[in-house]
Amino acid sequence: MRKVTFGGANSLDNYFARDDDAVDWLMWSDEVGEIMKDFWARMDCIVMGRKTYDVAMKMTPKGKKIKNPYGDLETYVFSRTLEPGAHDGVKIISDDPGKFVAKLKKRKGKEICVLGGGDLAKTLFEAGVIDEIGFNIQPVLLGSGVPLFHRMKRQIDLELLECRALKNGCVYVLYSLKHE
């Protein structure tokens, strides 16, 4: 079964982007680069929500053909409003995200990454298809923004797999989910 990881970076006060979706506050370093490299080497598939997809598309330079911002990784975007099917290198999915990801996990392949804000992650947490959470906690209280973890119907117990204090003051944490 392929592993599904909810991964990214957040502020200490649980935001993953500013209210205007900006991520200018994220700190970069060689250590972060190494962690990201190791992370992406394990993945060959990304799932994201429509809002995260919109933000990624906005970052595509104007006049350029819109393309999958994550290169050649298989990318699925869940949306209730976009037309389902293949578009510009991504696949738009209107099916139930929990059931769809459960099916993806059974296919052959490397690991699956859940990107972006908490809307999709909340759905996938509640469907019980996420296996790990890996985040780089930035040394900042943003004060406002797009929350990473949303309210959920139930508590999820975690097991700490890794914790690394980086030189730039970030704290990288990796947890596995204790499934009942």
Next chain:
Amino acid sequence: MRKVTFGGANSLDNYFARDDDAVDWLMWSDEVGEIMKDFWARMDCIVMGRKTYDVAMKMTPKGKKIKNPYGDLETYVFSRTLEPGAHDGVKIISDDPGKFVAKLKKRKGKEICVLGGGDLAKTLFEAGVIDEIGFNIQPVLLGSGVPLFHRMKRQIDLELLECRALKNGCVYVLYSLKHE
């Protein structure tokens, strides 16, 4: 100038208590005990909001005289509704919390701890009187509860002073606030 620390424990999804104020999910261990012992040895003063005070009072056994739940530490409770003055070992304060804590910092004494949920902390963060944040992040997504960090008017940059992964899966982090 006395140092002011916002300290406690939280879930990975930024809650410090369940919706019903329960903290039954907090993990205890000898390591946590050592950190708490060192922490409280540096403090001689607590400030808290009225809601945190109510929760602490609820934990006092029925039939017993209500007393300051924090023993002989000087304790201030900020409230707009309770009558100001000394009650049962605590001092009820109706003054502006930011200005009051700024004055407290100038008095002689050990360090000051800001306890409880984020309502008072938000006010004190915005007033610029908090110096450090020390939290024991528990390996759990509670899914719902009382948020630790509330929305604030501005971003606050932090410096990581300490990060310790505990054997029970908690991550203890200590930050200082970068004041402009």
